[in-house]
Amino acid sequence: MEDVFGPAGVIARSHKNYEYREGQVKMANAIADAFAQKRHLIVEAGTGTGKTLAYLIPAIATALSEKKRIIISTGTKNLQEQLMEKDIPFLQKVLPKKFSAAYMKGRGNYACLYRVQKAEHQPILDGVGQLDQFDAVRRWTYETQTGDRRELVDLPEDLSFWNRINARGDVCIGQKCPEYEPCFITRMRARADAADILIVNHHLFFADLNVRGNQFGKVLPDYAAVIFDEAHLIEDIASDYFGxxxxxxxxxxxxxxxxxxxxxxxxxxxxxxxxxxxxxxxxxxxxxxxxxxxxxxxxxxxxxxxxxxxxxxxxxxxxxxxxxxxxxxxxxxxxxxxxxxxxxxxxxxxxxxxxxxxxxxxxxxxxxxxxxxxxxxxxxxxxxxxxxxxVDVSELLREKLFDKVDTCILTSATLSSAGSFNFVRERLGLDTAKTSGFTAPSSFDFEEQSILYLPKAMPDPRSPEFTQLAAGEIVKILAVTQGHAFVLCTSNQSMNALHELVSSRVNYPCFVQGSMSKAGLLERFRETPNAVLFATSSFWQGVDVQGDQLSCVIIDKLPFAVPTDPIVAARSRFIDENGGKSFFEYSIPQAVITLKQGIGRLIRSRTDRGIIAILDPRIKTKGYGRDFLRSLPRMRITDRIEDLEDVFVSAAGTS
Ligand code: SF4
CATH class of the missing domain: 1.20.120 (Four Helix Bundle (Hemerythrin (Met), subunit A))
Structure with missing residues (x-):
C-alpha cells in the first residue's frame, strides 16, 4: 500500500493535489488483510478519509492476483457514476498493472431496442409535445454504445414515456427478441462478464441476491467478494428486494x-x-x-x-x-x-x-x-x-450472502453508534467471529474547523411552542452565518412551518424542498449568494456542497424514525417480542446514524469551516443524549450564540 499511497507512491506521482492521509492507508491495509484472510470487515470512514481509493486499490490487487471478480456496490447511482467516470479511469491510467472494469445498473435505466421500434407504430406519447423528445431518443439509440439513459442529458429526468421503452426485465421477451444480439442488456452483460471489477448499486445487487439460485437464474455474473459503499443503506434496500x-x-x-x-x-x-x-x-x-x-x-x-x-x-x-x-x-x-x-x-x-x-x-x-x-x-x-x-433481514442476509461469500466489506461514513458496530452487525446478521470492525481516522480537524451549538432553554420538541422558538434560534444563527445554511428537518410539516416562519424574518433567499427537483434545488443553492435551504430526509445524506456556500447545518430535532411507520413499528415490535429493548437497540442507534449523516454535510474539505446547530434539547437533557454526543466528531460545544463567530474568525486568522 505504501508503494501506491506513500509520499513517493504511484498516486502522489500522478496527482498534483494528492495528500498523504494516514486513515486512507490504514483502511486500505485493513481491507487487503480482510481479503487475504477471507473475513468480513466493517469500516467506518468519515468524510476526508479518501475511502473510494482505499477500497479500490486492494480490490483491484486482489482481483488480479486471485483472478476473481470483485463487486463494488454503491448505495446511490451518483457514487456509482463517480467511480466509473472518475476513480476507475484514474487508476487505469496510473496503476502499473492493467485491469478491466464495467458497470451495471438496473435494466430500467437502459433503452429496449425492440420496444423503441414498436413505439414508432404505437401511441405511447402523452401529447404532440413529446414527438421531438421521442425522436431524439430514437436517434440516440442508433448512436449510443451503452443505451444508458443518463446520456440523454438534454431531456427531462421524468420522461413519461421512458417506462414504455426501457429494458425492464418483466417486459423483455428474451431470446425470442429479434434485437437480442445488439440489445444493450446483452452487451452490458458481456462487458460485466469480462470485468475484474464490476460496479453496481445496492438495488441491483439485492435484486440479484434475491433471485440467485432460483428458477430466474441470476442478474450479475459470479463474484468472489463484494465491497458495499454507503453500507448504512443496506438494510432498507435488502428489505425491499426480499419483499x-x-x-x-x-x-x-x-x-x-x-x-x-x-x-x-x-x-x-x-x-x-x-x-x-x-x-x-x-x-x-x-x-x-x-x-x-x-x-x-x-x-x-x-x-x-x-x-x-x-x-x-x-x-x-x-x-x-x-x-x-x-x-x-x-x-x-x-x-x-x-x-x-x-x-x-x-x-x-x-x-x-x-x-x-x-x-x-x-x-x-x-x-x-x-x-x-x-x-x-x-x-x-x-x-x-x-x-x-x-421484518428482519439478518437471517436472509446471513444465509444468502455472508455465509456464501468469503469477504464482504461494508463501508460508510456512518456505521457505528456510540463507538460500537453492534447495531449494524445485528441488523444485518454479520457473524461476530468472522467480522472485524475498524474506524478509519478522518483527515479533517473538526475541533478546529467546526463548532457545535446547542442553544439553552429550548423546550421539548413535542411542546406547542417548539417551532416558534426553533424559528427564532434559526434567525439568530443565520444572522451570524449570513445565510449559507441547510436547515434539516425531520418532517415535512416541520420543514414547511420553519420555512414559513423564518423566510418572512430574514433577507436571505430561502429555498424549500419540493419546490423543484433535488438536483435543481442543489444547483440553485450553490449558485445563490447567502442562500438557505429547508429540507427533509433526502438532503440528510449524499449531498456535497464544498466551501463557504454551506457554512452551517441546523438540525431541528433528533432524527428518530416515525414510530407509526409500518416497517419501523414492526421492527420495534419484533425486537421487543424477542426480549430486547427496541428503543435502545433500534431507535437510538438508527437516529444516531441519521444524525451523523446530516452533520456530515458540513465539513467536506480541509478548508471548510462551519457551525452545526442542534435545536432539540433532548441531546443534553436525556440520558440517551450522551450516545448522540459520543458519536459525533470531537468538536467544541457551546450554548452561547456569541461564540459562533469564533469558527470563522479563526479561519480568517489562519488564511
Ligand atoms: S432482449 Fe429484451 S431488453 Fe433486449 S431489446 Fe429485446 S426485448 Fe428489449
Missing part, C-alpha cells in the same frame, strides 16, 4: 400492454379487450377501498381488512376481501385467455408471467400468512403500492 409488491401502475401497464398486442384475429382481440377492461374496472374498485390511503404515506394493513371470522368460525371476506377476490378472478381469466396464444406474439409469454406474478404477490400480501413479514400500503402521488417486507 413482495403489487402496484396500481403495474396493473395499469399489464392492461395497456395487453391492449396493444399485435394480434389480428378479431375474436381474440375482442376477448382480450374484454378481459383487460374487466381488470381496469375491478382494480379501480379494489384500490378505492383502501380508505386509509387517501393521503400520501405508508399505512399498515391488518388481517381483518380482508376477512373476518363469522359466528360459525369460518373466514368470510370483507368488502375489500371481495374486491380482491374479484380482481384475482379477472387476472386469472386474463391468464387463461392469453396462455393458448403463446405462439401468436413473442410478448405473450412475458404478459402471462406478469399476470401470474401479480396474482401471486396479491395473494401473498392479502393472505398475510407469513409471520415474519410486515404488510403495508403506500400511496405516492397517483400510485398505490401494496407491499409485504421481511
Amino acid at each position: 413482495f409488491q403489487v402496484s396500481s401502475f403495474q396493473l395499469d401497464e399489464l392492461v395497456r400492454d395487453t391492449d396493444t398486442l399485435p394480434i389480428t384475429d378479431a375474436i381474440v382481440t375482442r376477448d382480450l379487450t374484454k378481459a383487460a377492461a374487466k381488470i381496469i374496472a375491478l382494480a379501480d374498485h379494489f384500490w378505492i377501498k383502501f380508505a386509509m390511503a387517501r393521503f400520501d404515506g405508508r399505512f399498515p394493513l391488518t388481517q381483518d381488512l380482508f376477512s373476518y371470522r363469522d359466528r360459525e368460525g369460518s373466514d368470510q371476506p370483507t368488502p375489500l376481501g371481495e374486491a380482491y377476490l374479484a380482481l384475482d378472478g379477472a387476472l386469472g381469466s386474463l391468464v387463461a385467455t392469453l396462455d393458448p396464444l403463446a405462439e401468436t406474439a413473442p410478448e405473450i409469454d412475458s404478459l402471462v408471467r406478469r399476470a401470474r406474478q401479480a396474482r401471486f404477490d396479491l395473494d401473498f400480501v392479502t393472505s398475510q400468512s407469513e409471520r415474519n413479514y410486515v404488510y403495508w400500503i403506500e400511496k405516492r402521488g397517483k400510485g398505490m403500492f401494496l407491499r409485504a417486507s421481511p
